[in-house]
Amino acid sequence: MRFAGTTVAGAAAYAVADVAAGARTKVEQPAVAATEGSPDVNTYSHQPVLLEEAVAALALRPDGRYLDGTFGRGGHARLVLSRLGPTARLLLMDRDRQAIDEAERAFAADARVAIRHAPFSTMAEWDEVRAGLDGVLLDLGVSSPQIDDPSRGFSFQADGPLDMRMDRSRGEPVASWLMRATDAEIADVLWRFGDERRSRAIARAIVAQRQQQPLERTAQLAALVATVPGTRDGHKHPATRTFQALRIFINDELGEVTRGLDAAMAALKPGGRLAVISFHSLEDRLVKQFIAAHDGRATGGRRLPVAVARPALLRPIARIMPGEAELAANPRARSAVLRVAERQP
Template sequence: MANGTSVPMQTPRHLPVMWKEVMDGLHVKPDGRYLDGTFGRGGHARGLLEALGPDGHLLLMDKDPEAIAHAREHFAGDTRVALYHGSFAEMAGWPEAQRGLDGVLFDLGVSSPQLDVAERGFSFRQDGPLDMRMDTTRGQSAADWLAQASEKDIAEVLWLYGEEKASRKIARVLVAKRSETPFTRTAQLAECIAGVVGRFDAKIHPATRSFQAIRIFINRELDDLQTGLQAAHDLLKHGGRLAVISFHSLEDRIVKQFIARHAKAPAGNRRMPEAPAFHASLKDVGGAAKADAAEVAANPRARSAVLRVAEKAGAA
């Protein structure tokens, strides 16, 4: 593999979400330069690398040091591959990305390995340390934040990032109980939230929205998404493709609005001065796509996935 002409890889046995749709959407050119900003365990990356020829390049990024260690073990022997430990929000500062990109992929949210390992602290279904950091080498853990955040701040996070209707009540109880026993375990937090919310919806665990909200806040996921989308837009070459998989409405709304802002002229207002001529810099490719029934049956995580693809427009 050292010469960059590795044996073609087989389609992953356990496909990542919307694998075929992503490959089709990115429309990979054999000699292109592509960036996977959320490597995870490399399911999409393998597809990209398989489609690339010896002159192609694949740039891999991930916040999670375990994901980067996996990438280094399985991909770093290929001279077509470059690695970066950090958020895709940092891509504009990476010299490898500054050379221009033919495609960018973001597979948002928490990865299956992160959810499945209790010690990472993402799951309310398994007891583990209350961490929730995608990058365990930096930043504040969920336990540290909950130990000192104000009741108002906790309620705001639960409402803004989890759309939790009982956000104020949960925050009030969390602040009261932490003075007796600090929250350090996922099961401890989940049980407390369940006691406040109750189990009126059997399909959704009562701690689902709160865990989502705290995770998004701790990892700055929506802020990074905004920054990463703009960086991808700026670094894409003419005709390059941006593909983003979202798993909840907050993410998808940001992606949808970003594409629309660059693809459609804003509505006019006859009471305002005439706006400068609008020049689209993106073209929406296909709108919102969802996994088909067969994929959802094989992988329930795909149920909430939404894929949006855009192409860089404008003068070559």
């Protein structure tokens, strides 16, 4: 398919580092050629970001109870488990069925592990969590195995169905939403979640195109966005912000973070640690503001009324970013930020 001289192949010929801005990164390169299909859960290798830093931030106790709310392919979970004793408990959650399949394959024989297919925001509904937690680890955003699998529809690096759901057992694929949304609704999503300055023009192009032919493929959408004047921005593909915005919206990623942080704080025991890795400024801002809202410090400033200091529920511990060695080994880690806080009595 061709749109104003832009081929589908050309739409996918940009650097992988720009495929999905703000993506959770666990893979350097796919282990197989990028072709559409339903790969086995082990098709893609994984490279956890801030691995040692995140696990150290949990201040593990050999007999503690910990939750990894975004199992992915288990890089962080494996290291955590290697440092726990025989009476410890490690709870694993993910809303991606493929991730849960990998968790069940890897840890079915380990009595210390419990696994649940659900978003981390629902952790309070799990009986295992109600006993309290000594630490919660959240690795936000989309994972590299998801990005690098064309059948998931997160990326325009290789053509695939325009889906983008992290949990394909529920919710609405992006393609379906784009077929029914108004141009104003589409533009709002692109602006709010992608900071796309050409959001209205892109939305109009999408609505015009769907009247002729449904937008059902990632390369189809990427090529269409590339025809909109003013969308080219240096080395990034013109559709980078569009794909990011649609992914965040269709998965309610920011709502998931907000609900998940509340649930994590409620589940943590006094002295328990919250460690959150963010890859996008919108996510990181939510985490930063959440910790600040519960650190007990008075709000306000020189010109604003100073509020009475609130009870301190969280103590900020650290803000950590990848070092030069990690960035050299895994360029996709460049936007990662780890924030750590400790639950107060």
